[in-house]
Amino acid sequence: MPTLDQVPIGCKGIISSIKGEDATAQRLMEMGVIEGEPFELVASAPMGDPLEIKVQGYRLSIRKSEAALVFVQVS
Amino acid sequence: MHEITAPLKSFRIALLGNPNTGKTTLFNVLTGLNHRVGNYPGVTVEIKKGSFVHQSNAIEILDIPGTYSLAPRSPDELLSVELVLGLNPLEKVPDALLVIADASNLERNLYLATQAFETGLPVILALSMVDLATASGVKIDFKALSEKLGIPVIAIHASKRKGLDELKNAIVSLQTEKRMPPVPVFSQDVISNRAKILGLLGDKGSLFLAGRLLFETDGFLAQQLERKLSLSLTPAILESREALKSLGINLVSIEAKSRYAWIREMVQPCVSKPESKVTGFTDRVDRILTHKVFGMFFFFLIMFSMFTGLFVLAKPLMEWIGEAKNLVGQGLESVLPDGMLRSLLVDGLLEGVGGVVVFLPQIVILFGFLSVLEDCGYMARAAFLMDRVMAKCGLSGKSFIPLLSSVACAVPGVLATRVIEDKRDRLATILVAPLMSCSARLPVYVLFIGAFLTEGYGWWFPGLVLFLMYGIGFVTAPLAAMLFKSTILKGKGAPFLMELPVYKTPSFSVVFARIYEASFSFLKRAGTLIAATMVLIWAVLYFPYVSSTGENYPERIAATENKEQQDALLLEWKKNSYLGRAGRSIEPMVKPLGWDWRIGVATLASFPAREVVVGTLSIVFGLGKDAQDEQQLLEILQKARWNDDPDQPLLFNVPSALSLMVFFALCCQCGSTLMVIRQETGTWFWPAFTFIYMTGLAYIAALLTFQVGMLFL
Numbered sequence: 001m002p003t004l005d006q007v008p009i010g011c012k013g014i015i016s017s018i019k020g021e022d023a024t025a026q027r028l029m030e031m032g033v034i035e036g037e038p039f040e041l042v043a044s045a046p047m048g049d050p051l052e053i054k055v056q057g058y059r060l061s062i063r064k065s066e067a068a069l070v071f072v073q074v075s
Numbered sequence: 076m077h078e079i080t081a082p083l084k085s086f087r088i089a090l091l092g093n094p095n096t097g098k099t100t101l102f103n104v105l106t107g108l109n110h111r112v113g114n115y116p117g118v119t120v121e122i123k124k125g126s127f128v129h130q131s132n133a134i135e136i137l138d139i140p141g142t143y144s145l146a147p148r149s150p151d152e153l154l155s156v157e158l159v160l161g162l163n164p165l166e167k168v169p170d171a172l173l174v175i176a177d178a179s180n181l182e183r184n185l186y187l188a189t190q191a192f193e194t195g196l197p198v199i200l201a202l203s204m205v206d207l208a209t210a211s212g213v214k215i216d217f218k219a220l221s222e223k224l225g226i227p228v229i230a231i232h233a234s235k236r237k238g239l240d241e242l243k244n245a246i247v248s249l250q251t252e253k254r255m256p257p258v259p260v261f262s263q264d265v266i267s268n269r270a271k272i273l274g275l276l277g278d279k280g281s282l283f284l285a286g287r288l289l290f291e292t293d294g295f296l297a298q299q300l301e302r303k304l305s306l307s308l309t310p311a312i313l314e315s316r317e318a319l320k321s322l323g324i325n326l327v328s329i330e331a332k333s334r335y336a337w338i339r340e341m342v343q344p345c346v347s348k349p350e351s352k353v354t355g356f357t358d359r360v361d362r363i364l365t366h367k368v369f370g371m372f373f374f375f376l377i378m379f380s381m382f383t384g385l386f387v388l389a390k391p392l393m394e395w396i397g398e399a400k401n402l403v404g405q406g407l408e409s410v411l412p413d414g415m416l417r418s419l420l421v422d423g424l425l426e427g428v429g430g431v432v433v434f435l436p437q438i439v440i441l442f443g444f445l446s447v448l449e450d451c452g453y454m455a456r457a458a459f460l461m462d463r464v465m466a467k468c469g470l471s472g473k474s475f476i477p478l479l480s481s482v483a484c485a486v487p488g489v490l491a492t493r494v495i496e497d498k499r500d501r502l503a504t505i506l507v508a509p510l511m512s513c514s515a516r517l518p519v520y521v522l523f524i525g526a527f528l529t530e531g532y533g534w535w536f537p538g539l540v541l542f543l544m545y546g547i548g549f550v551t552a553p554l555a556a557m558l559f560k561s562t563i564l565k566g567k568g569a570p571f572l573m574e575l576p577v578y579k580t581p582s583f584s585v586v587f588a589r590i591y592e593a594s595f596s597f598l599k600r601a602g603t604l605i606a607a608t609m610v611l612i613w614a615v616l617y618f619p620y621v622s623s624t625g626e627n628y629p630e631r632i633a634a635t636e637n638k639e640q641q642d643a644l645l646l647e648w649k650k651n652s653y654l655g656r657a658g659r660s661i662e663p664m665v666k667p668l669g670w671d672w673r674i675g676v677a678t679l680a681s682f683p684a685r686e687v688v689v690g691t692l693s694i695v696f697g698l699g700k701d702a703q704d705e706q707q708l709l710e711i712l713q714k715a716r717w718n719d720d721p722d723q724p725l726l727f728n729v730p731s732a733l734s735l736m737v738f739f740a741l742c743c744q745c746g747s748t749l750m751v752i753r754q755e756t757g758t759w760f761w762p763a764f765t766f767i768y769m770t771g772l773a774y775i776a777a778l779l780t781f782q783v784g785m786l787f788l
Binding site: 023036042052056058063 | 145327367569
């Protein structure tokens with residue numbers, strides 16, 4: 001299963017799981033990045049990092065290192 | 076725990092909300108800038124307290140810093156939780172909570188509200204940005220939502236003062252009728268284990284706190300509470316966690332999942348969203364503003380305009396302040412008799428006050444720009460664009476603008492770090508901001524490049540040297556940040572997750588409030604200290620004014636009409652002053668840098684404010700304090716010999732001129748910056764640290780410059 005940093009720009013799908021049990025994973029989930037949520041990878045910054053995603057109806061900037069913790073299902 | 080029987084008790088509420096919800100605007104509008112900053116030891120956050128009167132009810136508001144979740148992982152975040160729950164010994168427990176939520180992004184904003192619902196306090200929900208929600212086709216039935224949640228739900232537009240009376244009425248009516256919020260639903264196993272922990276907490280407990288202890292895996296909160304409330308919690312928490320784990324419950328995700336599921340259940344019947352997603356205004360604008368080429372172009376255009384504005388607009392204002400200062404000085408000189416009092420007022424106090432006020436134009440202009448960029452939503456995009464570059468030195472995109480602002484002046488630059496949420500990132504940015512070459516260094520560069528690196532070189536050479544001088548800051552600051560982030564500020568910070576808010580028209584009242592706050596807090600806290608430092612430096616240059624042979628310098632200067640004689644006396648006086656003596660005694664230290672005692676004195680005198688160096692050089696090279704013509708100073712520097720002895724070699728050559736410039740590029744010769752660092756970090760440790768590391772770095776770099784330079788000469 002791909003992670004959020006591996007899918008192409010413009011890709012839509014569903015978040016399937018978050019790796020890890022630390023504060024980072026917890027913070028991601030508080031911000032609405034939780035399993036079962038639809039997402040859209042909107043853009044990436046000029047040097048490819050960070051990424052801009054849409055989740056829970058808002059835009060979130062997320063670094064590739066954190067995006068690599070988010071497993072997604074592409075629709 | 077709410078029965079406090081004081082005769083004149085005001086109703087206390089705590090204001091909670093996500094960042095970018097207009098929380099600060101609401102606070103300012105409710106309290107009318109009538110607030111003060113609470114003082115809590117050991118934390119860097121500013122927590123404001125304000126009050127207002129509505130229908131003869133006194134209401135006190137505590138402004139809790141904007142947050143997405145009440146999950147404490149640092150002392151700053153812990154303070155917020157303590158204040159909300161009334162666990163802080165310095166504050167009484169609030170009577171109610173006011174949660175402000177962005178209606179255009181309701182679900183995520185309500186996450187924090189669900190935590191507030193578990194505190195056992197009545198809650199009022201204020202919804203901001205309803206117009207943005209409506210524009211994107213979202214319709215919210217406030218009445219239905221209020222009924223569903225069982226609490227007041229009020230739409231507000233704080234900067235247009237809409238919905239405020241209704242909100243105030245709701246707050247006042249809470250005093251008589253407490254409408255308790257619903258409790259978000261968790262699975263039965265979570266509830267029973269949470270109840271066990273709740274039992275241990277005694278009268279300090281709440282469902283929220285018990286839940287936090289259960290869900291928080293890093294143990295920070297448990298340790299803090301055990302220490303502060305002297306309870307033993309950890310064994311019971313671990314036992315409950317194990318019990319839940321054995322049931323196959325993922326403790327990390329269960330909280331977020333349950334809360335979001337519950338929010339959806341509450342919100343869905345009350346909110347209608349458009350069927351097909353229309354491409355919104357923000358999407359269209361973002362296609363350009365975060366574009367790989369156009370986005371960067373636009374970013375640099377904005378930065379360039381900001382800088383040009385900062386230099387071009389601030390310069391005449393700063394000159395006016397200078398002129399006004401001179402006028403007041405002349406006025407004082409004409410009415411006061413010659414003597415110590417006049418010198419104290421004109422050369423000490425007036426210089427000190429002037430030295431504070433002169434920063435105001437830059438602060439006002441920079442904060443004008445920054446708050447417009449912040450309020451319209453562009454600031455987050457700028458951080459998004461620059462994050463990759465800044466990540467290389469261990470910072471985030473949010474550090475870029477404060478560092479760039481420091482090229483104009485580190486004082487507003489340090490103030491601008493307030494946008495950086497991560498504490499370590501913010502501190503690292505504050506510590507390296509003064510390394511950026513600020514505008515006060517320019518006169519030194521211009522003087523010494525003009526004197527020693529212009530004649531006999533190509534037309535392009537002076538410009539190149541100036542560029543390299545600025546380059547020192549641009550290279551050293553990121554390197555220093557990288558060093559600090561991997562040593563003293565090491566540690567895993569919060570992940571850089573940043574909301575990119577919807578674009579909107581900046582509100583005048585928000586921009587005004589931020590400018591006012593930055594200027595006022597600078598004047599009030601840093602300003603007094605800066606003025607005091609300037610008076611101190613006046614004193615060490617004034618005393619003793621009688622030489623060991625009994626000559627009274629001020630009297631003799633007043634007695635003579637001859638300008639040359641006056642300048643010579645002034646030089647002798649300053650040489651004899653405490654600062655002059657200190658300068659001479661440090662000559663062995665500055666000699667390896669290629670300087671004599673006069674440069675030593677000028678450097679020492681410019682520690683409070685580097686811009687005075689040109690004036691001090693004029694004094695120590697015998698030109699008097701008001702050398703009108705910089706060309707004259709330049710020629711004297713070119714001809715100056717070691718210790719003013721005609722038999723000695725020339726004082727300055729290229730290596731010693733460069734060593735002086737390098738020293739000024741890296742040294743922390745700015746009392747104002749140090750005071751602002753003190754103001755922003757809340758301790759004397761960090762300004763002391765900044766001073767020591769920068770001065771040490773400057774000394775070593777100047778030493779290397781001179782010694783290596785001499786090898787080539």
